[in-house]
Structure formats: C-alpha cells, structure tokens
Amino acid sequence: MSQPAGLDVRWPLGLLFVLLGALLLGYGLLLEPTQATAFTGEPPGMQVAADVINMTWGAVLLLFGAVVLYLARRGRRGSTQP
Amino acid sequence: MKLAAIDWAILVLYFIFVLGIGYALKRYMRSSEDYFLSGRSIPAWVAGLAFLSANLGAQEVIGMAASGAKYGLATSHFYWVGAIPAMVFLGIFMMPFYYGSRARSVPEYLKLRFDEKTRAFNAISFAAMTIFSSGISMYAMGLLLNLLLGWDFTVSVWVSATVVLLYIFLGGLTSAIYNEVLQFFLIVFGFAPLVFLGLQDIGGWAGLTAALNDVATSRGYEAGAWTQTWSMSGDPSANPMGVEWFGIAMGLGFVLAFGYWCTDFLVVQRAMAANSMSAARRAPIIAAVPKMLFPFLVILPGMIAIGLMQNVDTTGFALPAKADGSINYDLTIPMLLIEYFPNGMLGLGLTALLASFMSGMAGNVTAFNTVWTYDIYQSYIRSGASDAHYLMVGRVTTIVGVSLSVAAAYVANSFNNIMDMLQLLFAFVNAPLFATFLLGMFWKRATGHGAFFGLLSGTIAAALHHGLSLPAGATAGVKGGWLQAIESYPSEMAQNFWTAIYAFTTCFVLTIVISLLTRPREERELVGLVYSLTEKPQEHGVPWYGRPGPLGAAVVGLSLVLSIMFW
Numbered sequence: 001m002s003q004p005a006g007l008d009v010r011w012p013l014g015l016l017f018v019l020l021g022a023l024l025l026g027y028g029l030l031l032e033p034t035q036a037t038a039f040t041g042e043p044p045g046m047q048v049a050a051d052v053i054n055m056t057w058g059a060v061l062l063l064f065g066a067v068v069l070y071l072a073r074r075g076r077r078g079s080t081q082p
Numbered sequence: 083m084k085l086a087a088i089d090w091a092i093l094v095l096y097f098i099f100v101l102g103i104g105y106a107l108k109r110y111m112r113s114s115e116d117y118f119l120s121g122r123s124i125p126a127w128v129a130g131l132a133f134l135s136a137n138l139g140a141q142e143v144i145g146m147a148a149s150g151a152k153y154g155l156a157t158s159h160f161y162w163v164g165a166i167p168a169m170v171f172l173g174i175f176m177m178p179f180y181y182g183s184r185a186r187s188v189p190e191y192l193k194l195r196f197d198e199k200t201r202a203f204n205a206i207s208f209a210a211m212t213i214f215s216s217g218i219s220m221y222a223m224g225l226l227l228n229l230l231l232g233w234d235f236t237v238s239v240w241v242s243a244t245v246v247l248l249y250i251f252l253g254g255l256t257s258a259i260y261n262e263v264l265q266f267f268l269i270v271f272g273f274a275p276l277v278f279l280g281l282q283d284i285g286g287w288a289g290l291t292a293a294l295n296d297v298a299t300s301r302g303y304e305a306g307a308w309t310q311t312w313s314m315s316g317d318p319s320a321n322p323m324g325v326e327w328f329g330i331a332m333g334l335g336f337v338l339a340f341g342y343w344c345t346d347f348l349v350v351q352r353a354m355a356a357n358s359m360s361a362a363r364r365a366p367i368i369a370a371v372p373k374m375l376f377p378f379l380v381i382l383p384g385m386i387a388i389g390l391m392q393n394v395d396t397t398g399f400a401l402p403a404k405a406d407g408s409i410n411y412d413l414t415i416p417m418l419l420i421e422y423f424p425n426g427m428l429g430l431g432l433t434a435l436l437a438s439f440m441s442g443m444a445g446n447v448t449a450f451n452t453v454w455t456y457d458i459y460q461s462y463i464r465s466g467a468s469d470a471h472y473l474m475v476g477r478v479t480t481i482v483g484v485s486l487s488v489a490a491a492y493v494a495n496s497f498n499n500i501m502d503m504l505q506l507l508f509a510f511v512n513a514p515l516f517a518t519f520l521l522g523m524f525w526k527r528a529t530g531h532g533a534f535f536g537l538l539s540g541t542i543a544a545a546l547h548h549g550l551s552l553p554a555g556a557t558a559g560v561k562g563g564w565l566q567a568i569e570s571y572p573s574e575m576a577q578n579f580w581t582a583i584y585a586f587t588t589c590f591v592l593t594i595v596i597s598l599l600t601r602p603r604e605e606r607e608l609v610g611l612v613y614s615l616t617e618k619p620q621e622h623g624v625p626w627y628g629r630p631g632p633l634g635a636a637v638v639g640l641s642l643v644l645s646i647m648f649w
Binding site: 012017028050053054058 | 091424425430
C-alpha cells in the first residue's frame with residue numbers, strides 16, 4: 001500500500017454530520033410544539049409536525065456522525081500499531 | 083420558499099467544510115501525481131463512493147426524478163440493466179488494464195494500446211465535453227435557484243463556481259474525492275426523508291400503486307405502466323418510454339451504459355486513484371451496491387409527485403407548467419422539498435441539492451484538468467518539463483476550466499439550442515467508444531488504424547442515423563431528421579438507444595475489418611494492455627468479499643432480484 005493521503009476522510013465526514021445533527025436536533029427542541037404545526041397544505045392522513053421531524057432526523061444525523069468519528073478514531077489507533 | 087436562519091446555518095456550515103477540506107489537503111499536494119491521481123492512495127470504499135458521487139450531478143438527481151414522473155419505474159432500467167452490470171464489468175475485466183498499465187487517464191490508455199491519433203481524438207472531444215457538461219450543470223443550477231429562492235442567476239453561478247474552483251485548486255483530485263464522499267452522504271440523508279414522508283402521504287406503496295394506475299389508464303396505458311418494468315416492454319406502445327425490450331437490453335444496457343461507465347474518464351478517474359489494484363477493481367463494484375438502491379431515492383420521488391398530482395383535488399400538489407403549457411418535470415425534487423420539509427430540514431435538503439450540483443461540476447473539472455495537462459499540454463504543447471511545471475499547469479488549468487464552464491453556462495442561458503446541439507455532437511462521439519475499448523482490451527489483433535477509423539465511422543454512423551430518424555411528434559432539427567426523416571420512433575429515448583446501437587455496430591465491425599487489413603503490433607508491446615497477454619491478478623487467501631469476481635457476482639445477483647421483484 002502506498003502513502004496514505006494524510007487526512008482520513010472520516011474525520012471531516014463524521015464532524016460535519018455531528019454538527020448538522022446537533023443543529024437540527026437543537027432547532028427542533030427549541031421550536032414550540034404549538035407553533036410548529038403541520039407544514040404541508042392539506043395532506044390526508046399525515047400531520048408530521050416540524051419539531052418532531054427536525055428532532056428525529058437531527059438525532060439520526062448525530063448518531064451517524066458519531067459512528068463515523070468512532071471508526072476514524074479506531075482507524076488511527078490501528079495504523080499507529082505495527 | 084422562504085429560508086430561515088437555521089437553513090442558512092446549515093448551508094454555511096457545509097460550505098465551511100467543503101473549503102476546509104481543500105485547505106487541509108493543500109500541504110499534501112507535492113507532485114502532479116498527488117494532484118491529478120491522489121498519489122494513488124485512496125482506499126477502496128472512498129474511491130467507490132466518489133465514483134458514484136461524481137455521477138450524482140444535477141442530471142442524475144433532477145433528471146432521474148423527472149424521468150420517474152414521466153416514465154415511472156421503468157426508469158430503473160438505467161440502474162438495474164444499465165449501470166450495475168457495466169460497473170461490475172469495469173471492475174472485474176477492465177480495471178486491470180486501466181490501473182495495471184499505469185496510464186494516468188483514459189485517453190492515455192488509448193495511446194499506449196493504439197496510437198497517438200486515437201488518443202488525440204478522445205482527449206480533445208472529452209475535454210470539450212467536460213467543459214460544456216459542467217457549464218450546463220451550472221446553468222441548470224442557476225435557473226433552479228432563481229426559480230425557487232429568487233436568487234440571482236449570476237450570483238448563484240459565480241458563488242458555486244468559486245467554491246468548486248477553490249477546493250480543487252487547493253487539494254486537487256483528493257479534495258474532489260473527499261468532498262464527493264461528503265456529498266454522497268448528504269444526498270442520501272437529505273433525500274431519504276423526502277421519500278419516506280411522500281410515501282406516508284400517498285398511502286404507502288399500495289396508495290402509490292393505486293394513484294399511478296390512475297395515471298396510466300388516464301393516459302391510455304395498461305394499469306401497471308408506471309409501477310412495472312419488464313412486463314410492459316413487449317411493445318413500444320405499451321409503456322410511456324416508448325421502447326421495447328431489445329432497445330432496452332442492447333441500446334441502454336449494452337451500448338450506452340457500458341460506453342459511459344466503462345470509458346468515461348470522469349468516473350474511471352476515481353477508481354484509478356485507488357491505493358492498489360485490488361482496491362481499484364473493487365471501487366466500481368462497491369459503488370454498485372448503493373447505486374442499486376438509488377432508484378428508491380431518486381426515481382420514487384418522481385413517481386410520488388405524479389401520483390399526488392393525479393389527485394390534485396385532495397392533495398393540493400401539482401408540478402408547475404412550463405411556458406409552453408407542458409409539465410415542468412425538472413421541478414419534481416424542489417417542489418417536493420417545499421411540500422414536505424419544514425425550515426431546518428429544508429436547509430438540509432437544499433444543501434443536498436447544491437452538493438449534487440457541485441459534485442457534478444467538480445467531477446468534470448478534475449477530469450478536464452488531468453486530460454488537458456497530461457494528454458494535450460504534455461503531449462502536444464510542451465513535453466519534458468519538470469513535474470513542478472505540470473503541477474502548476476494543473477492548477478492554472480483548474481482556473482481556466484472553471485472559467486470556461488461559467489462562460490458555457492452563460493452561453494446556455496442565452497442560446498439554449500446551441501447547447502442541445504453540442505450535447506448531441508458529444509453523444510455521437512461517445513456512442514461507439516465502448517466498441518473500441520472492448521476490442522482494444524480483449525482482441526490483441528486490433529490495430530491503431532482500425533481503432534481510429536472505426537471510431538470515426540461509428541461517430542459518423544451515429545450522426546447519420548440521427549439525421550435520418552425522428553421521434554414521434556418532433557419537428558426536424560435538433561431532435562433529428564435534419565437530413566431526411568425516413569425512420570420514425572415512438573419516443574426520443576427509443577431514437578437515442580437505436581442511434582447508439584448503430585454507432586456501436588459500425589465501429590465494432592469496421593475496427594475488425596480495418597485491423598485485419600493493417601499491420602498488427604508486436605505482442606511484447608501489448609503486455610499489460612490486452613487480456614490474453616496479461617497475467618491475471620493473484621487472489622490466493624483473500625476472502626470472497628475482498629475479491630472483485632465473487633463480489634461482482636453478488637451485486638449482479640442482487641440487482642437481478644430487484645428486477646424480478648418489480649418485473
């Protein structure tokens with residue numbers, strides 16, 4: 001194997017998603033449930049509120065980012081060992 | 083659509099990362115090989131995701147959703163019949179020659195295998211094509227942002243061009259590849275909730291099928307025309323695409339898909355940057371796994387949109403019309419974003435959309451600067467200079483390439499027809515290319531003269547076929563029939579598939595005939611370039627998932643299962 005590129009892409013990838021997830025999660029938590037009414041016009045059978053969807057998906061992104069960061073850390077430890 | 087502070091925060095955060103990666107990689111760019119080939123140091127999974135992402139430009143995301151609305155699930159032929167087998171073929175059979183020959187680009191392989199004139203033909207047409215596709219991508223983006231957010235066309239084009247320019251200028255191909263990995267995940271995480279919410283809204287798969295059956299019958303097709311694939315391909319008139327099984331299997335599956343995925347340097351460059359032969363071969367196969375599932379991410383939204391639109395009285399959802407009154411299918415994804423995403427998620431969706439535009443642009447720019455620097459500048463303008471000189475030329479070319487793309491975007495903005503014509507011209511050049519590579523890699527008797535004149539005749543055959551045929555309802559001109567319309571096709575897509583079939587066949591036959599009439603090259607010169615003269619890669623002791631062969635077979639098997647599930 002040749003020289004590694006120097007920067008493991010998992011660091012920026014994980015960090016970006018942790019921050020994106022935190023932003024969405026935090027924003028969802030801050031939203032007043034009452035004012036965060038359904039955002040679509042008149043959907044039959046679907047009333048997902050803005051706070052729920054931002055929080056849920058924010059948590060998913062955060063989790064994904066954390067897993068990637070964990071893998072990056074494990075990868076770094078692995079490469080320093082002979 | 084109105085953006086809130088949170089949406090801007092997400093957008094800005096993404097831009098900081100994009101530029102940060104370029105900046106962080108700057109100090110690793112020491113030689114031209116670092117800059118153009120990532121020093122051949124990229125792990126297989128990163129190369130694989132970049133391979134996929136480079137193709138995930140505007141045409142893919144916007145265009146596939148539009149086709150999903152227009153043609154339904156049959157659009158998945160582009161994946162399960164088209165892309166997947168071609169990507170696996172590239173990994174198993176062709177990568178050993180691209181990577182093993184140490185060629186630095188696809189045109190350079192043509193030079194090693196055939197001769198200078200074949201390389202020049204490919205390099206020049208490819209370089210021109212990348213500039214115009216990148217320009218068209220930028221133009222589409224400027225138009226879309228203007229329509230959705232009221233952003234100024236000029237500001238959108240210049241800001242995105244500057245960002246792409248900066249991160250490639252600083253970090254070269256590695257920077258483009260790393261950003262493509264980010265873009266891949268952004269697109270997946272940005273659009274997946276859209277599909278989920280849309281499906282919920284329309285009543286799940288059952289609700290979608292019911293709505294699409296109405297769509298089909300109201301337009302004079304059988305009920306399943308939008309939700310089934312092969313079972314509707316017995317006759318061109320049975321499906322909205324207007325193609326039958328032979329055109330799909332040969333035109334799309336064999337000629338067009340293999341021509342694109344196996345010979346287009348834009349994607350092949352990502353695999354060539356891998357850190358070993360094994361990684362280079364696995365990269366396209368790894369890419370095929372998510373690619374196989376992409377119909378659910380990019381085609382399904384289009385199907386949902388047209389289903390919602392069918393019941394506009396209850397759903398209130400409709401795609402806007404173009405100036406001429408026809409439905410503007412290109413707005414499928416943006417309209418769904420507005421429909422389902424609240425502020426916050428909207429920022430994420432918009433970022434994903436911008437990411438896809440930028441990945442398409444960056445792919446073109448990195449491929450352009452490599453082909454220009456190695457295959458044109460170093461070969462015909464100034465050879466024998468120091469490596470530092472070529473690294474500098476690469477950086478300057480990045481600036482020139484982006485500037486030319488911006489110019490092309492403005493050309494597209496003012497003369498729409500010129501861009502259509504150029505795209506057509508490139509389609510002619512590309513259609514026969516796979517025949518040249520197939521013969522070059524697997525038939526040692528193929529000669530340089532055979533390849534060059536075969537390619538040229540294939541291109542002319544494509545142009546002739548286009549000039550003599552016309553899709554139903556079109557007037558002679560850019561759509562075809564500019565010589566005389568002696569053949570008529572039910573749709574533009576059918577015409578495209580058949581143009582490709584004629585071009586491929588002409589190139590294939592003439593390359594063989596001319597090769598047999600010309601002097602063959604010495605066999606020792608072809609070692610590492612042709613299948614029968616090259617040692618097979620050794621794979622003893624590697625588990626099956628690390629070997630391209632079994633991995634590829636598993637991927638093709640899975641996509642076959644998907645085809646049957648949605649038969």
